[in-house]
Amino acid sequence: MSLTFEISAETAAGGRRAELHLPHQTVQTPVFMPVGTQGTVKAVAQDVLEALGAEIILGNTYHLYLRPGHASIRRMGGLHRFISWRRAMLTDSGGFQVFSLNALRKVTDDGVRFRSHLDGSSHMFTPEHSMDVQIALGADIAMAFDECTEYPADRKRAEESLRLTMAWARRSLEHHRAHRHEVPWNGARGEATQNLFGIVQGGMYTDLRRQCAEQLVEMDFDGYAIRGLSVGEPRDLTQEMIAEVLPLLPKDKPRYVMGVGYPDEIEQYARMGVDMMDCVLPTRAARHGLLFTSQGRVNIKNKQYAEDENPPDPECGCPVCRRYSRAYLRHLMQAGEALSGTLNTIHNLAYYLGIMERVRGSLASGG
């Protein structure tokens, strides 16, 4: 284990205010992690992310493996150094993108064969290979290689998918334990090296989720994630699955729900005891002109904002709201200007990070 997780306050509802000490950064949790798929949080420079208070960002194994290649990144000292990000990083295992970007993938017990979405070339991810790639990238946290159960999935499909995920989790862990010290920054951070999180799958079947969680905990990962939620199911069901799994996970390790969600969701789950979340929503929506604000959603393309001199969110203190008007942001979007994506993204990230900051304060004071 190359992390420590110090809880400073807990609420009756299960929410936790904690510090997650990772090799490159101590992260205040609950935390929202901006997604930086290709080694960049789209349209936002690293110093701006730092100023917004982002302490940990995501990278994506699938994309970085294909371009520029993990061997190349390793030769240049790992992902932190390659993209000049000094704080914490987490890489997803690549599985999710193989499943979402490849219609022609072929799954066997060994792993997944797929074609590059860039040039059609054929590639194979096994749990061992995903670990090797993630170790070469050298994030603070790597993720086990899992099979992503689609929604809806019938019981038989969910069971079969879970069987693969469990076998792959075991192989991921074994390979990672044997090679984790090969991260590019090995030795530079004392004894610290890369952490590996297990991923709870099981579709929308509570007993499968429970079974998965229990087995993963037995294997003893450095942290635990829940994937396969917020994929089209009703919100109640998402919440039910999270509530079912959380009590089964060790209290003294971080809990991560992957790929969620809307502003009210991330607050709700944080209050239930989820410590980490990530989602492309704030960044992707921003590029399409959808801003999240204290007054609800603002579609900045709307004509009603053409001469609106108010900031995107009058209650927001982010660099965009302090300086620019809705009218200007609308103009940038209408004109197809690159600055549009940048400013919209900065605001949405500030809004998401601000929610988590508020929740952390609330949890610290007991509620």
Place this chain on the structure above:
Amino acid sequence: MSLTFEISAETAAGGRRAELHLPHQTVQTPVFMPVGTQGTVKAVAQDVLEALGAEIILGNTYHLYLRPGHASIRRMGGLHRFISWRRAMLTDSGGFQVFSLNALRKVTDDGVRFRSHLDGSSHMFTPEHSMDVQIALGADIAMAFDECTEYPADRKRAEESLRLTMAWARRSLEHHRAHRHEVPWNGARGEATQNLFGIVQGGMYTDLRRQCAEQLVEMDFDGYAIRGLSVGEPRDLTQEMIAEVLPLLPKDKPRYVMGVGYPDEIEQYARMGVDMMDCVLPTRAARHGLLFTSQGRVNIKNKQYAEDENPPDPECGCPVCRRYSRAYLRHLMQAGEALSGTLNTIHNLAYYLGIMERVRGSLASGG
């Protein structure tokens, strides 16, 4: 006149180190002005431009007239306020874009009828209308409405074009003098209001250039520009035209060569006595991956930079060179990431602004 131009040093070659006091900003000259066509220097936020030391940027009358519309910008307090730029601005008259973006334009003595490149709608720019639009935008400096002589142009065509430019210069000045106090910020900067620069045309004919310059000076503009250079002619000819015109312009007013140029050109012209220059080159080239550096041009797309951990320019102290490698910039470009355009542009602008800073220091110390 709403500017003062204080020369602190002059060289034997004619170069001048000066301060140009404009309503919104005192500008150190010689100055390079980043181009912000649609109310944004493409891909770079205003606070970053400020940090780079940009004291004056351009806006474009043609683009802003079509979208979002000058009346709308006026209602929102003018262009400075609309885009949140507190320093100086200059707007071009729209003529150049009408000529370069409209194959089907129709020129009469009255003005130019053209079709919008956005929706094909029909519009007319006259000198009076261009002044009205520029006054509504409210930059510190407006430009006379000129006809842009193409290159090459035979003598007859150059003469005819010049006849129009001169008639339009007179009408521009007359209308501007009568309405300049209608800028949106009138009264907010003491007596100061908008300045108008005349534009020397005349193709590659020195006698036409001379004739144009003399007549414009007689009209008494607030400053003088030279347009229609760097349009494909040999560099010697550009230099000859500038050398021919500069001595005819009043010493105590700023001299502006429009639309130049490469790094060595802007240095050369500044040393000849040109006070202001603008060009899309550093910003446009950046978006195509061409970086200007102290070691020459770097095409960041080249494979040779795939694992090059050096900064774009080892001698540059800009925020990009201080933090990122050529390998990372290449990756961003290959991956089609928005951050590519942003970082490349920041470096190129820093390089251009740095050249001018160095030239100013050199001129101040006599050479």
